[in-house]
Amino acid sequence: MAGKYRVLVVGLGKRGMHHAATFHANPRFEVAGICDIDQARLEAAAPKLSSPLAGADAAALAQTVKPDVFCFCTLPGLRLQMIKIGISSGARLIAFEKPIALSSAEAIEIKRALDAAGVKAVVSHQHRYGVHYQKVREIIASGALGRIHTVYGTGTGWMLHLMSHLLDYLRWFNDGAEAEWVMAQAVGRGKLADLHASPDYIAGFIQFANGVRGIVECGAGAPDVPEVSYWWRKCRIGALGTDGFAEVLTGGGWRAVTKTGASSGPGSMNYDLDMPPYVQDMAEWLDDDRRVHPCNFQSAYKGHQIMMALCRSVVQGGQVALPLATGADELALLQAHLPETKVLASTAENAKEYQS
Ligand SMILES: NC(=O)c1ccc[n+]([C@@H]2O[C@H](COP(=O)([O-])OP(=O)(O)OC[C@H]3O[C@@H](n4cnc5c(N)ncnc54)[C@H](O)[C@@H]3O)[C@@H](O)[C@H]2O)c1
Numbered sequence: 001m002a003g004k005y006r007v008l009v010v011g012l013g014k015r016g017m018h019h020a021a022t023f024h025a026n027p028r029f030e031v032a033g034i035c036d037i038d039q040a041r042l043e044a045a046a047p048k049l050s051s052p053l054a055g056a057d058a059a060a061l062a063q064t065v066k067p068d069v070f071c072f073c074t075l076p077g078l079r080l081q082m083i084k085i086g087i088s089s090g091a092r093l094i095a096f097e098k099p100i101a102l103s104s105a106e107a108i109e110i111k112r113a114l115d116a117a118g119v120k121a122v123v124s125h126q127h128r129y130g131v132h133y134q135k136v137r138e139i140i141a142s143g144a145l146g147r148i149h150t151v152y153g154t155g156t157g158w159m160l161h162l163m164s165h166l167l168d169y170l171r172w173f174n175d176g177a178e179a180e181w182v183m184a185q186a187v188g189r190g191k192l193a194d195l196h197a198s199p200d201y202i203a204g205f206i207q208f209a210n211g212v213r214g215i216v217e218c219g220a221g222a223p224d225v226p227e228v229s230y231w232w233r234k235c236r237i238g239a240l241g242t243d244g245f246a247e248v249l250t251g252g253g254w255r256a257v258t259k260t261g262a263s264s265g266p267g268s269m270n271y272d273l274d275m276p277p278y279v280q281d282m283a284e285w286l287d288d289d290r291r292v293h294p295c296n297f298q299s300a301y302k303g304h305q306i307m308m309a310l311c312r313s314v315v316q317g318g319q320v321a322l323p324l325a326t327g328a329d330e331l332a333l334l335q336a337h338l339p340e341t342k343v344l345a346s347t348a349e350n351a352k353e354y355q356s
Helices: 014-023 037-050 058-065 080-086 106-115 131-142 159-173 271-287 299-318 331-336 348-353
Strands: 005-010 029-035 053-055 069-072 094-095 120-123 150-155 179-187 201-208 213-219 235-241 244-249 254-258 260-265
Touching: 005 014, 005 058, 005 271, 014 029, 014 053, 014 069, 014 120, 029 037, 029 058, 037 053, 053 058, 053 244, 058 080, 080 094, 080 106, 094 271, 106 201, 120 271, 120 299, 120 331, 120 348, 131 159, 131 235, 150 159, 159 213, 159 235, 159 299, 179 213, 179 299, 201 299, 213 299, 299 331
Parallel strands: 005 029, 005 069, 029 053, 069 094, 094 120, 150 213
Antiparallel strands: 150 235, 179 201, 201 213, 235 244, 244 254, 254 260
């Protein structure tokens, strides 16, 4: 059996601990270093991970540990800087959290840096490992829906939290077809002040090169998913075809209607179930260049371009062509241009979440 890949995990909050614990439990990996600027978090994490090298300075620790995998799970404000630290540490793979960047300008710089260094990168869109997500993908791929004409994703949480996920999965349901243009509207400034800065509600259309229409919406105006009680999991992602539809509810299983009738099954987003295969696929890709990780950066980058193009459409109006030729700071554009108009929520629960 091949040896163990050494991992440095930076940022030991909720997601950092999910990653660190999963690497630690996988025999193909060794957690060789951990980093957080919060000393209490470092001390709490160390004994759970066989007490690896620990420190608060990611750049210094990365130079000491020289990891094979540089994993960082910091909040969205810290991305390009960490990518640069990971590349200069000599890591062969960088694993990090969505969203990949706060702007198209930053994402383009990240892509250039990774491409130039030839470093693999993986972005945590791990929901797709859920049995219900897999089942919907399987039904679509089987041809049971006939010709797919529409893919869609809705979520009541706000854009920088959720849209990255929705776009990744609806692109997957559409075989990764390229997006040609988007058009969107947005309203509500309350969540622009959040660390995951977003309009309170954004909705848009995507034209894919294979003729399929994409529809995506996030936030206060997104529809309820009454089958799901946990608010953050009120996401519905699916595909419509000439012979039927199939969709996944993040917290509520899957269902489909095809020529042969209606069917449904269980499944709910679960970090304990989704993280182990997500991490195992990193080992597979490190072992063999041909076994590209399903959550590879190049795919996440395309989803991010769509999200940033939707924001540009909100600000400038009309259709925005893809790929984006030059970078911009889309959140700053939204800050400058979104009117004070208050968002109209689609449910009482949404109204409670989007009060300001
Ligand atoms: N994939 C998913 O399903 C999923 C779910 C939740 C959150 N997320 C994403 O994960 C990311 C992290 O979210 P979280 O909830 O774990 O955040 P968190 O606040 O719990 O953790 C972030 C950690 O990073 C540390 N940190 C900040 N700056 C640092 C630095 N310079 N060096 C080292 N450590 C530093 C903080 O002290 C904190 O411990 C976000 O981008 C979020 O969108 C993804």
